Amino acid sequence: MKKAAILFAATVLVVSGGFVRAQALDDSRPATSNVMNEEYPRVFPDRRVTFRVKAPDALKVQVLPAPRVWNGLGDGPYDMVKGADGFWTVTIPPAEPGLHNYFIVVDGFQSNDPGSQTFPGYSLSCSAVEIPDPNADFYDTKAVPHGDVRIRWYFSKTTETWRRVYVYLPPDYEKNTGTRYPVFYLQHGSGEDETSWILQGRANFILDNLIAGGKAKPMIIVMENGMIARKPGPRTPEQRSNEAFEDVVVKDLVPMIDAAFRTIPDREHRAIAGLSMGSGQALQIGLTHLDMFSHIGGLSGVPRETDPKTAYGGAFSDPEAFNKKVRLLWIGGGVREERFYQGSKKIQETLTKAGIKIVFYECPFAHEWQTWRYCLHELAPKLFRN
C-alpha cells in the first residue's frame, strides 16, 4: 500500500497523441507487452511492477496472477489502492523474468487489464506482462535473418472443419528452392492455441537466433491447436480431445504439411514435442507412432502412464530396441512448477531406471512461458543432429 501511494504521488499528467496520460517520474518503463502507447503496467529495473486501471465507481480492485500459485508475479491477489482521480494502483514486489498472465478483478468481475495486449491462456484472451530476463537474450528480436511464420488453413477430415495452423519457415526457405527441411511439430498447453508458441513463446525468434549462430539445424516448425472440440462418447472429455487430436496430426496434418512444404518426409526428420497438456499429446502421438517420429519431447508434463512395460502401447518394453530406434527422448521443465516438475522428474527417473536413454533439462522457472522458452532453446539444438 505504501509503495503504491508513493508511486502515485510521483506521477504527472501529460498530453500525448490527444490523450491525457499519467507518466511516472521514476526509472520504470511501460511493459513491452502493453498495447500501443499504454503506460501501464510499468516495470522497474529491479522487476517490481506497477499496475494501474481506471475504475471510478468500484469498491474493490485486485491484480490476480495466473496460475493461482507458483507463478512469476507471486501468488497474489494484490489489492489495488484507489486514488482521487478514480485510478487504482499497486506496485508488486520484484517479479520473475518472463511473460506472466494475470487478471484484473473489479467487484468480482474477472477480466483484462485494458493496458495489456491479450494472449491465449486459460481458454480466454488473457492479459500478460513481460518482465525482462537479465540472463537471457536468446529470444530477443535481433539483427539476424528472420524466418516467416505462415498462417495456413486446411480442411481436416477428422474434425470436418477448416483448421488453422501456424508454420515457421527458416530464413532463406524461399531462396533455397532446392533444399528440403526436417519438421518439428510443437504443441502449446491447455487453454492456449496455435498462436501461443509465437505470441508467447517467441519460438520464431529463438530459432532465428539459434540458426544464425549455427547452433540449430534450419527446420520447419508446425504449431496446431490441440484444444479440439470434444466429441460425445463414454470417455472423459480430455481423453476424447486427445484422441481426436492424435487423428488430426497423424491423418490430416502431417500429410498436408509434407504436401505443402519442402519437407524431408520421413521419420528420421520428424520431431514432436509439447508443453503441459501438449506434453501428454506429444508423448502419446510420438511414442505410439515411432514409424513417423524419431525425436520426441515432453515439456512440463505429468505422465498418465508410468509403467515402462505397458506405457504408450509398450513403447519402452524393449529398452535396447527403443534406444536404437528413437534418436532423442527429451524431458524438461522448471523447478518452480510444483506437480509439473515432479511429473517431469518421475518420467526421467522411471525411464532411466528401466534403461531408456533420456535427456533431462531443468530451468529455474514456474509453469509459465519462461520455462518453455528456455526448454525450446535447449531442445531445438539437439534435433536432427544425426
Added chain:
Amino acid sequence: MKKAAILFAATVLVVSGGFVRAQALDDSRPATSNVMNEEYPRVFPDRRVTFRVKAPDALKVQVLPAPRVWNGLGDGPYDMVKGADGFWTVTIPPAEPGLHNYFIVVDGFQSNDPGSQTFPGYSLSCSAVEIPDPNADFYDTKAVPHGDVRIRWYFSKTTETWRRVYVYLPPDYEKNTGTRYPVFYLQHGSGEDETSWILQGRANFILDNLIAGGKAKPMIIVMENGMIARKPGPRTPEQRSNEAFEDVVVKDLVPMIDAAFRTIPDREHRAIAGLSMGSGQALQIGLTHLDMFSHIGGLSGVPRETDPKTAYGGAFSDPEAFNKKVRLLWIGGGVREERFYQGSKKIQETLTKAGIKIVFYECPFAHEWQTWRYCLHELAPKLFRN
C-alpha cells in the same frame, strides 16, 4: 429488462468439459467470435444478442457498443440485470450484420467481455461480436483453395525498428513458381494494426472466394501497421505519424516486398487503399507517388485536402493527364457512417465536378468492419484489370 429476465429463466446449468455452464433453451447460438467453448454472447436468428458476465459484487454493469454512435449494436450503453447467481445479463434488440466492437463496463471499469475473442481496436485489445449476414457469404471460409497469410519481420531504416507485416499470398503461389503477381497495399484504421484486415476484415477469405470464382486476379496483399510511433517536431502528432508511415511504405516496405516475393515490381501492378485513417494514408501516399501506384482506393475517409487544384501536391490539377495515368481511383463507404460517409461523398462530388474519373461505391453499414468487408469485395475485382 423483461427480455433478459425471460431468457435467464430459460437457461439450465449443464456440466461440460469439467465446467458448469449455462446453456440457453432457445434458438440462440454462441457467437463465432467467442473464445473456445464460451456460451456468451449468444446470437438469435433475428440477430438479437444476449450478453452475460459474472460480476457478483458489482453495483452496475453495462454493455457499451463502440464506436459510441452509429454502430451495428445500437448506441447503448445497455444496462445488464443481475441474477441471484452473480451473473449479469441483457438481451439487446436485433443488431446489424457484421463484427461489432464493445466493452463491458463494471462500476466504471471499462474492459473486455471474457467470453469474446479480442481484436485490435481503439488502440486496445477489444471485444467484438460477429453477427451473421443473411445477404452475404463472400467472406465465409469455403471449400476453395486458400492462400496463406505470412507474418514477416523486417528492419525499417525509417523507424529504426524491426517491424511486422502481414502478407496474403494467393492460392498456389508456392506451386506457380514461374508466376509473378501484382501487389495491393491495404491499410487498417486508427487504433488497429497489421492483423486487422485478416482478423476482422477476413480479407484472405474474401480474396480466396473472389479468385476461386474468377472474379479477381490473383494478387499479393500487404498489410502494415499505420499507427507509427510519433516523432518530436512542430507538426501535429497525426501529421508526424502519417509522414513517418509514408516513408516506411515508400522507402522500406515496397522495396522489401519486391525483393522477398515474386511481385511484378512496377506501378501498373501496384495498388494502395486503406480505411478511415488508412484512407487518408493511402490517398496521400498513392496520389503523391503516381510513379509507384496506379490503383488508389479510399474507404470511409474524411479528406483533409479538398481543392482539386492544390490537393495532394496538385495530383488532380490536370484531370485529363490524371485520368490517363491512374487506372483506378476508387472511393467507398457505408451510408450509416455519418461524417465518414459525408467525407466519401465530398471526395466523389468535388473530384467528379473537377473532371476526375472516380468509381464510387456505398453499402448500407456503419463505420465498422462490415462496411470494409463489402468495400474490399467490390474493390478487389477492379484491380489490375487492364
